[in-house]
Amino acid sequence: KMAAAAAGSLRRAGWRLWRGRAGVRCQLSPPQRPLQASAVLRRVSDEQKKEPLASSSQQQFDSHPTDHQPEQEPQGPRPSYTGQGGQESEDYESEEQLQHRILTAALEFVPEHGWTAEAIAEGAKTLGLSVAAAGMFHSDGSELILHFVSQCNTKLSELLEQEQKLVQLGEAEKKPTDQFLRDAVEARLRMLIPYIEKWPQALSILLLPHNIPSSLNLLTSMIDDIWHYAGDQSTDFNWYTRRAVLTGIYNTTELVMMQDSSPDFEETWRFLENRVADAMNIGNTANQVQSTGEAVVQGLMGAAVTVSSAETSRAVR
């Protein structure tokens, strides 16, 4: 964090020298971003606070800038700016963390504006940033959707972890696999309910070529998480089969949910139950097929041995 702060302050000092005036705080944009300034504009009063500090470009901000407001006494070794509702200044936060904060704030506005730059702009406003902060992101809302999916996955993992702890402590019963899978998928899909109107739009954006690696990655790690907590310990090809099957169940249930208008999505959960039951049956059927196959092979081997020993005894005679 110190290194980030130092880098940040040096960067700002550099930008300041380069741009010649203290109007705009620019962040270094990663190469794949479009040719935007990627400026995070703060309110003018903030700028005035930042200026004297950045020009000193010290790692430890021990000197008090002259126009510091009274409530900003340093706490501990570093001064903390309490200008915006008690939030720590951006000096001590990386760009990525800021982006996460903006996207999280933007989620509130998705039901109204969809997965768009408008929602991000509104989110940025609630954090006290300029609406131009939305310029940090792609215009199609990809990052917002991926951020949301990632957040949901994290919540699901935490939920499953907690459940597992309860089982380990003996405070809860261990669920049978089919029920565990049903509950996990239902819990995860329920997180979509507040955004369900705009979710079809999100799904189509997630399928765009430039998003596929990320969305696929998020999907596979979520499915892997669910199987892990379900107690899957397979180390053979079953590892793949199980995950493929569950991915299919999850995706189809998600699509059914988009079309479902029943109260509290009962139709969806019933669909889910049936799909999981089917999957369990496939497992059983596969085993049955295998044992039948083995029995057939043994029968043939037995027949072969009988025939060959009959031949041998006939040849001997």
Added chain:
Amino acid sequence: AFAGEVSLRLCSTRVALEGINKPVIDRIIRVDHAGEYGANRIYAGQMAVLGRSSVGPIIQQMWNQEKDHLKKFNELMVAYRVRPTVLLPFWNVAGFVLGAGSALLGKKGAMACTVAVEESISDHYNSQIRTLMEEDPDKYKELLQVIKQFRDDEREHHDIGLEHDAEAAPAYSVLKTAIQLGCKAAIFLSERI
């Protein structure tokens, strides 16, 4: 950036996944698991042909050790949440065919195959030990112990193979080179796929 957001958390089987170099450990465990699985199948193939011959008991003994190795890697795979290689069904067949094929060349052929494979595997384990030592010998102490032990076992198998006239096998050097090339390819693929 979003790939990195999915954070690793302490898993139920009590291995702390935080702080380890997951990509490196993933590869190591995946390829070692594939290797032990393949070795199992090779010995199974050899036993299918030479099970009732004079070298049967020795091959059985080496096979039993490989079974233990595989069991250990199955445990490590679950503990570190590593995915197995997709090519397992392929190694299943290829290993058996190699074992049975080399055994059909005779006892010395089977021993030559053992020497070639075990040499490949112990070289491979050695380079993994080097990698882990370079990373952090303390963090990976348990894994290092396991790999060192297994490397010693494989070396022993290699020596047993030599003791049983592997070098007198038909076209020994050609056989050995071909098998080791195959092993290199298998290692390369299993690390990645």
